[in-house]
């Protein structure tokens with residue numbers, strides 16, 4: 705887990721690494737399942753909020769951050785974000801981003817020997 709700026713939420717939020725994300729993603733999928741363990745024993749349908757509550761609870765357990773929106777949890781995944789902008793320090797929106805959406809600066813050339821693809825002519 706690592707706290708990063710989320711451009712969707714406009715907040716610094718804890719982002720999950722792949723191992724942590726796999727746990728909440730499993731709970732998220734389970735919430736869609738007809739055999740969801742969150743289903744009330746009586747068989748009555750629980751509210752959407754109740755079905756997705758385990759996602760938020762697991763996220764809070766992992767990060768200590770109280771979140772009530774399972775959809776927000778699902779985009780707080782470290783691998784979805786790029787490296788920090790050299791100018792403003794906010795993470796790029798995607799690992800492939802060519803410029804920083806927060807301050808508009810063009811992404812710096814990666815250090816020699818990096819694994820970046822060569823620049824493409826448009």
Ligand SMILES: [Zn+2]
Pocket residue numbers: 710711712713714717776779780
């Ligand atoms: Zn977010």
Ligand SMILES: [Zn+2]
Pocket residue numbers: 789790791792793794804805806807808809
């Ligand atoms: Zn920037």
